[in-house]
Amino acid sequence: MGQFLIRRTLFMVLVLFVVSVLTFLIFMKLPAGDPARMMAGQRTNAEDLQEIRENLGLDQPFWVQYGRFAKGMIPWPGLWLNEQIYYSYTNNVAVKEEIYPRFPYTFALAIGAAVIWLAVGIPVGVISAIKRRTFADRSSMIIALIAVSAPVFWLAYLFLYLFWFKLGIAPPSGIPSDEGVVQAMITGRFVLPWIVLAAAFAAFYSRMTRGNLIETMGEDYIRTARAKGLPERKVIFKHGLRSALTPVVTMFGMDLGILFGGVFITETVFNIPGLGQYAVRAIGNNDIPAVMTVVTIAAAFIVILNLIVDVLYAVLDPRVRYS
Incomplete structure (x- = not known):
């Protein structure tokens, strides 16, 4: 059982990584509009847009942006003040500062x-x-x-x-x-x-x-x-x-x-x-980082529950054995 738990835990971490990468890739490639222009409004100049893109990290490579996104979901209060945290496009607040209280x-x-x-x-x-x-x-x-x-x-x-x-x-x-x-x-x-x-x-x-x-x-x-x-x-x-x-x-x-x-x-x-109400509002506002974070949290919830279910199988049904 111990080896089974280790294998399932490692597999769970791999699945979470793949799901988070795919989620980030899909949402970042969606034609939802320019996030910088969504924050600045229609009446703005190119210099302001470029500054917003730099502040949001939209001018950086894909893996750098993903790293900021993943780091922004870590539930550790000391990281909330880090400048690399992924911010919401609608109110320029760190996503996890809005999500974890909900x-x-x-x-x-x-x-x-x-x-x-x-x-x-x-x-x-x-x-x-x-x-x-x-x-x-x-x-x-x-x-x-x-x-x-x-x-x-x-x-x-x-x-x-x-x-x-x-x-x-x-x-x-x-x-x-x-x-x-x-x-x-x-x-x-x-x-x-x-x-x-x-x-x-x-x-x-x-x-x-x-x-x-x-x-x-x-x-x-x-x-x-x-x-x-x-x-x-x-x-x-x-x-x-x-x-x-x-x-x-x-x-x-x-x-x-x-x-x-x-x-x-x-x-x-x-x-x-809660998260459901927050996700509905984020979808309506095309707030991509917020939606991505909620989707990733939901995926993590499902994967962890599947691990718990696999363990309970052996408890409820003696015919189930793990090699």
Whole structure:
């Protein structure tokens, strides 16, 4: 296992390097306009444009610009004052000075939604599999189908209308500037975003858990366990559910990466000052360094989660072995 972790970690570093280089190359070659002119405006002279290009490092070779971009993402406060840090094109502020204060909001939103969809989706799927073809099974699967089909932005506006505007039991969208992440969670400002973001995933996981558990309960080793006289509860939860959750773990690692797409919409609708809202504004302003940094952070998040999923595979399924 130790050698496996070392190999996977080295491979993860290589993947992150390749992804960051490709991301930087693609965005720097996009015809998004002259960044220097975007900062200076249309009414400027050639000397001012050249000075801005030199300050941004746009006149330097590709690898020098990439080095500044990579260095600008290093989460080390002492480097924030370094003149080589990559700056935003719209406000001439170091990108990571804007990104890292926003990261806790996105992290809290993503982790909270993940906890909810696992806490709801898996138990509902297990109950539906155990109570197969009953009213509880059919009704829960119908609700799950509706939740999977509902767009995130539609659910967000519907929940805001019902629970804030009509019923008044939920706080309005937005987080005050003087309110941190912990205080925002205490005051309930993350409750609706968590539910909206988790709804489709919880529905999908309930359907997947149900199907996997029903299939697993028909395996030979399950029949053998029953023939030995093991209690049905032990057969289901110790032998059946453990194998049924292996595909769920795989999907969970990928879905946390896909979650960034839902975060963009959710943070925009609920006015949460996280990475998603920042990325949407950066795309609208053609702020290339900001968009590149968010994309690279998302890629790093996915790669790290895949490493964690590979390790959990061996824990959940004894048949998995690493050479």
